[in-house]
Amino acid sequence: MALDPEAIGKMHEKKERSHELPDLPDSENGVIMRFAPNPSGPLHLGHARASVLNDYYVKKYGGKFYYRVEDTDPKRVDPAAYEMVIEDLKWLGIGITDVIYQSDRFEIYYDYARELIKIGGAYMCTCDNNEFREKKLKKIPCPCRDISVEENLKRFEDMLAGKYAEGEITLRIKTDISHPDPAVRDFAAMRVLTSTPHPRKPGVFVFPLMNFSVVIDDHLLGMTHVIRGKDHIANTRRQEYIYNYFGWKMPHFYHYGRMSIAGLELSTSGMRKGINEGLYTGWDDIHLGTLRALARRGIQPEAVRAATIDIGMGDTDISFSWENLFAQNKAVIDAGADRYFFVPDAVEVDIAGAQNTQAHAPIYPNQPERGDRLLSFTGKVLLPKAEMEIGRMLRLKDLFNIKVTGVNTAEYAGNSLADARSSKAAIVQWLPAEMAVPCSLLMPEGISEGFCEPAVLGYAGKIVQFERIGFSKIDAVKDGKVIAYFTHR
RNA sequence: GCUGAUAUAGUGUAGUGGCCAAUCAUGCCGGCCUUUCACGCCGGCGACCCGGGUUCGAAUCCCGAUAUCAGCACCA
Structure with missing residues (x-):
C-alpha cells in the first residue's frame, strides 16, 4: 500500500500542536x-x-x-x-x-555526612534555632562553627546514638556566613526528629534535609x-x-x-x-x-x-x-466522542398532529459510516425547558419542526428543514419520552439533571459529546441511571 | 530588610542587534460548511512594562524605575 508521506506529515502536524522545547547542552x-x-x-x-x-x-x-x-x-x-x-x-x-x-538510603546519607564533617564542610550545631537565625541574618557565625572535626564527629555519632533530643542538634553545611544571600548562609542538612515515626522506617530518628539528600x-x-x-x-x-x-x-x-x-x-x-x-x-x-x-x-x-x-x-x-x-x-477527544442527546431540565411535551416515525441521528456527523441512532417518535417527547417559549418554532434535530403552544404542548409544523432555517428556528435536542434515561451531568458550577439516550448506558468510562451541551465523561452507570462529568465544550 | 529572577496580544508561546510595523496556539469577532453553540475551512481583532543609554540600527545589549514572583525553615 502506498502512503503519501506528505499526507502523513500533515496528520502529525494536526495532532502535535505543541512546539518543540529548546535543546539541552x-x-x-x-x-x-x-x-x-x-x-x-x-x-x-x-x-x-x-x-x-x-x-x-x-x-x-x-x-x-x-x-x-x-x-x-x-x-x-x-x-x-x-x-x-x-x-x-x-x-x-x-x-x-x-x-x-x-x-x-539513610545509611548512605549518614556516611556522606561523616565524610563532609571530616573534610570540614559541615558542623554539628547545638544552638537554638531562633538564635542561629538571628545571628545568621547579622552575618555572625555561631560558636559551633569552630569546633574540631573530632568533636563534630563525636556529636554526630552521639546524635545517631540517640543522645540528642528533637531540636537539640543540627548538621549544618559550612558555606559563607557573610554570603550576600542570607538563604545560603550555613544551611541545615540533618536533624533529629522523634515526634513522628517514619511510615516506612519507624526506627529512624535522624533525618537528612532535602538539600543534603x-x-x-x-x-x-x-x-x-x-x-x-x-x-x-x-x-x-x-x-x-x-x-x-x-x-x-x-x-x-x-x-x-x-x-x-x-x-x-x-x-x-x-x-x-x-x-x-x-x-x-x-x-x-x-x-x-x-x-x-x-x-x-x-x-x-x-x-x-x-x-x-x-x-x-x-x-x-x-x-x-x-x-x-x-x-x-478537544483535539484529542473529538474524533472519538460519539454524539448523543442530553436534555437538561426536561419537560414532557405532547406533540399534536404528527405521525409516528423514526429519526436517524448520526453518531458522528463527519463520518456517516459510524452509523445512526434510531429515535422513535410516538407523540410525546422530552425537551429542554429553556427552549419552551410559547409561540416559538423549534426544529427537533433529525426529526421535524414544531410550534410551541403551551408549557407541555406543541404542534407539528412540517418536515422542512428549509422552513426551520428561514424562520430561524433553533435546532434542539430531544428524546422520546418512553426511552429517556435519567442522567445527572456534574459541572463545576453544579449538577444538571436531565435525561439522555439509552445507548449512553453502554458508555461507562468513555467520553461522549452531548449535542449542544459539550463533551462529557460517562462516570458511572447504575440502576439504569447515568452519572456524567462535564468535560468542556 | 537582604538575595535572586522575570517583564512580548485576554491566556500561553516564538524571537538572543538588522530578514520583526513581531511567530504559533488558544480566545474573541465575521463568513463558509453543517439538521449540535462540535469538527473543519477562510478572514479579522489583539502585544514588545516605563525611562534613559550603547549602536548606523534594539523586543533583542547596558543602567535605572516600576511591578510581579521566589528564597532567607530542624519542608520539599
Missing part, C-alpha cells in the same frame, strides 16, 4: 533526569509540569528517568501517596526507568540535568557548596517560573484540608487540580502533556489557562 550521549516529589498526596497540575518536562527530554535524548521518592520528612509523608503517585505517573505516560526511595542522590545516580521550579533556585546555590566540597560535577539546573491556576487550590495540604472538611468529595473532586480529578472529568493525559510542553520551562510566572488545556483536549 551535553545531551549527546543521553540524559539522566528525575522526578522527585514529596509523597504527600496525589499528583496535580504543578507536578505534571515537573514530570512532563523532564520526561520530555529523557524521551528526546534517551537515558534514564528516576522517580525518586523524597520521603525524608515523616511529617510530610502520606503513606497512600506512594501508590497514588505511581498511578498518576502511569496515567500521564511518564517513562520511569527506576524508582528510588530516599527512606531506603538531594545532592548525594543526584550525584550517586549520575543526574545530568534537573528541571524544577524556581522555588529551588536558592537551593541550587546552597547545594553547590556540597558539590564543591566533594569535588563533584554539578548537573545542569533549570528553574521554571511559578504557575498559578485561577480559582484553584493547588497545594496538597490545602486540598487535604478541604477534603477533611467535606468541601471536596475526595482527591478526584471535580473542583481540584489533581490529575485524577482531571481524568475523571475526561481530560486526557496527552492533552495535559501537550499543554505542559506548550508552557515550557520559562522562568516567567504564568497563569495556567483552562482554555488552552481544553483546546488541546
Whole structure:
C-alpha cells in the first residue's frame, strides 16, 4: 500500500500542536533526569509540569528517568501517596526507568555526612534555632562553627546514638556566613526528629534535609540535568557548596517560573484540608487540580502533556489557562466522542398532529459510516425547558419542526428543514419520552439533571459529546441511571 | 530588610542587534460548511512594562524605575 508521506506529515502536524522545547547542552550521549516529589498526596497540575518536562527530554535524548521518592520528612509523608503517585505517573505516560526511595538510603546519607564533617564542610550545631537565625541574618557565625572535626564527629555519632533530643542538634553545611544571600548562609542538612515515626522506617530518628539528600542522590545516580521550579533556585546555590566540597560535577539546573491556576487550590495540604472538611468529595473532586480529578472529568493525559510542553520551562510566572488545556483536549477527544442527546431540565411535551416515525441521528456527523441512532417518535417527547417559549418554532434535530403552544404542548409544523432555517428556528435536542434515561451531568458550577439516550448506558468510562451541551465523561452507570462529568465544550 | 529572577496580544508561546510595523496556539469577532453553540475551512481583532543609554540600527545589549514572583525553615 502506498502512503503519501506528505499526507502523513500533515496528520502529525494536526495532532502535535505543541512546539518543540529548546535543546539541552551535553545531551549527546543521553540524559539522566528525575522526578522527585514529596509523597504527600496525589499528583496535580504543578507536578505534571515537573514530570512532563523532564520526561520530555529523557524521551528526546534517551537515558534514564528516576522517580525518586523524597520521603525524608515523616511529617510530610502520606503513606497512600506512594501508590497514588505511581498511578498518576502511569496515567500521564511518564517513562520511569527506576524508582528510588530516599527512606531506603539513610545509611548512605549518614556516611556522606561523616565524610563532609571530616573534610570540614559541615558542623554539628547545638544552638537554638531562633538564635542561629538571628545571628545568621547579622552575618555572625555561631560558636559551633569552630569546633574540631573530632568533636563534630563525636556529636554526630552521639546524635545517631540517640543522645540528642528533637531540636537539640543540627548538621549544618559550612558555606559563607557573610554570603550576600542570607538563604545560603550555613544551611541545615540533618536533624533529629522523634515526634513522628517514619511510615516506612519507624526506627529512624535522624533525618537528612532535602538539600543534603538531594545532592548525594543526584550525584550517586549520575543526574545530568534537573528541571524544577524556581522555588529551588536558592537551593541550587546552597547545594553547590556540597558539590564543591566533594569535588563533584554539578548537573545542569533549570528553574521554571511559578504557575498559578485561577480559582484553584493547588497545594496538597490545602486540598487535604478541604477534603477533611467535606468541601471536596475526595482527591478526584471535580473542583481540584489533581490529575485524577482531571481524568475523571475526561481530560486526557496527552492533552495535559501537550499543554505542559506548550508552557515550557520559562522562568516567567504564568497563569495556567483552562482554555488552552481544553483546546488541546478537544483535539484529542473529538474524533472519538460519539454524539448523543442530553436534555437538561426536561419537560414532557405532547406533540399534536404528527405521525409516528423514526429519526436517524448520526453518531458522528463527519463520518456517516459510524452509523445512526434510531429515535422513535410516538407523540410525546422530552425537551429542554429553556427552549419552551410559547409561540416559538423549534426544529427537533433529525426529526421535524414544531410550534410551541403551551408549557407541555406543541404542534407539528412540517418536515422542512428549509422552513426551520428561514424562520430561524433553533435546532434542539430531544428524546422520546418512553426511552429517556435519567442522567445527572456534574459541572463545576453544579449538577444538571436531565435525561439522555439509552445507548449512553453502554458508555461507562468513555467520553461522549452531548449535542449542544459539550463533551462529557460517562462516570458511572447504575440502576439504569447515568452519572456524567462535564468535560468542556 | 537582604538575595535572586522575570517583564512580548485576554491566556500561553516564538524571537538572543538588522530578514520583526513581531511567530504559533488558544480566545474573541465575521463568513463558509453543517439538521449540535462540535469538527473543519477562510478572514479579522489583539502585544514588545516605563525611562534613559550603547549602536548606523534594539523586543533583542547596558543602567535605572516600576511591578510581579521566589528564597532567607530542624519542608520539599
